[in-house]
Amino acid sequence: MSLKKRVVVTGMGMVSPIGNNVEESWNAAKKGECGIDEITQFDASMTAVSLAAEVKDFHPEEHLEKKSLRKMDRFVQFAMVAADEALAQAGEFPDKSKVGTIVSSGIGGLRVIEKEQDHGREAGFKRISPYFIPMAISNMAAGQIAIAHGLTGLSTCVVTACASGTNAIGEAFLKIRDGYLSACVCGGTEASITPLALGGFASMKALCTGTDKERASIPFDKERHGFVMGEGAGILVLEEYEHAKARGAHILGEMVGYGTNCDAYHITAPLPDGSGAAECMKLAISDAGITPENIGYINAHGTSTPLNDLGETKAVKLVFGEETKVPISSTKSMTGHLLGASGAVEAIFCLKALEDQYLPATIHYKVPDEECNLDVIPNQGREADVTYALSNSLGFGGHNATLIMKRWEEDGNAVR
Template sequence: MMKRRVVVTGIGAINAIGHNVEETWKSIKDGVCGIGEITNYDNSLTKVKIAGEVKDFNVADYLDKKAARKMDRFTQFGVIAAREAFKDSGLEIDKINADRFGVAVSSGIGGIGTIEKDHSKALQKGYDRVSPFFVPMAITNLAAGNIAIDLGAKGMCTCPVTACAGGTNAIGDAFRNIRDGYQDIMVAGGAEASITPLGVGGFTSMKALCDNNDPARASIPFDADRSGFVMGEGAGILVLEELEHAKARGAHIYCEMVGYGASCDAYHITAPLSDGSGGAKAMVNALEDAGLKPEDVTYINAHGTSTPLNDKGETLAIKAALGEAAKNVAVSSTKGNTGHCLGAAGGIEGVICVKAVEEGYIPATINYQNPDPECDLDIVPNVGREQEVNVAMSNSLGFGGHNATIVFKKYGE
């Protein structure tokens, strides 16, 4: 069967540096760091005091109050970004076949804020007094479910839960479902809201978070002084569409999605393979899927979490996957801007890659000061570049050994 072509026709985002795509992209180009003091809860409860929170967020500005009360914060973010992406695409639900319109939206942790709140209530008043909306607010698939309800998408609706690779896996799964003829349109990405005492405390106790509370020296991917990641939150959503379907309605096409690769380290519950071989396989698989050579890649949006193991291992992975071409590819991590948004990271970074291809701009790795000889790629330090981006790759790696890579290409007839 001939593989169908897939294009990006809509994008939406909310995160620490913007409430929408326009704000987010401007902040990327301006080198804005969205990390600051935690206000979501009393930060005296945790050693880590900083995170990449969505700032000045009033859900009533976006969603009906009654509906919002039945959604955890991660679901609210997902619905907000999905609405933006759907509106941006110009699609109208009554003019498409809703049975061939699907949703694939990940979350790594789901409604942890709801779980904490209702558990506290249960201890005080009894377990039978928890909210009747506790379960549908807490479970991880309900961002995807609520988005499908909100937009009227009656095709497949799924939520891959692969930790920090989830958003990228969701976009990749959506791509394949359109390319292979199962769906015509997919809303895909990730949503997360785990800046809570339990979320931050859990990652702190396993030594994954940076406990340097200086926002300018905390999320510092590829820097020799990196010591852990900084938690972020938000959502990033793409509308993927079969090319002929998009052309028939005169849609604006941002770029083409051409490849997806996935692999598993099968090694450790949290640590990546030190030689980066698992991540390399995902990149190789994605390039083969796209029919591209390593030297075709202009830009890689790295997973780049700012943990010692990840950034060193991902550097080795890129070298293994691209060979000699690794010397000439621009590699940056935008987690210096947004923090690490876990299951939403791949969605937000997917949006950033789409904009990079569309506008010919390579984002910087901000707050970079001290080079690490073991992370010796062209990491675009501190200042972004106006440069044509023909092919952009986005990497995401997750606890459990999950590796995922997606590939976008400048659209041409």
């Protein structure tokens, strides 16, 4: 059996509610800035929801040809811009036949589905756009990125609801570690701030229906009562270490562990005792060849729903101990919940936290919950000496996914 290859990160790109690239988004996260505000993309008065975490000042025509834009839903546009940023940072690949593309979306082109449904009812379904289907299907972000950059390796799309972005990165990690790919563009993208999405999530009592943006997305707070819809994309370039070194690529961090499993319990609710998510974290920790004591920071799934945050707290305690002091924060307090893109955005935040040795806060935390009594890094981020960071994503259907990343030193050697 061949030895497992080391997998490093050589590029990152992001479009988020708190910034339109990685540095803008990370600097905002360090400052504890909130991307949640009144919905501007449509008249929300017909829904029960008035707040969302929209991407702001996004002008895709500054990055993409107008002819191409007409064939791309907003979720694909986000992914294309983020991928351009990540690949520009990674640099050129001499052989693109072993460079893959695994980019996920939990829902895909819901915006264009709504638009064409309305158009069909008004003008007749013979008048539907010929670009409707390729704009709507969830795999098209991966396909469009591969086409634009000539990446002819494996191209696919993992759809596991809110775990999609994390699973995409994890599957890319495995493909590189086992030698099937030399590099992979991977991550997640989502653009589901639409009337139908908000109506659907609100009807199942999953969304925050309040009007105070400072008390809307409040993970682990006792007064939490639903998540805030966000949008955006996170894209990483993962690469086999020797391949990256041979290219002279700048290494940003190392991907060292991945775990994924299923609660097999309920279509929307997590296992109440947290055992499924706990086992997923244990799988990732074992895969990384470390112990729970090595983890210095957890980026929680932390959606701000009563069931998720309680279940995740129980899961963390099952892995790290009832009295654990491991710092854990939910950056969804700033970005809202980006569904299939959330895990990818949060993986980038973990890598930046390792690089800067700074842990972002859970902002707007006010009322402690005795059942969620973790160190949630309340309201103010902090400096910390951290070597390993863990990121959780937990999706409808019981899908759990965990990534573990490791700090990289400037001298080109992973921290040991």
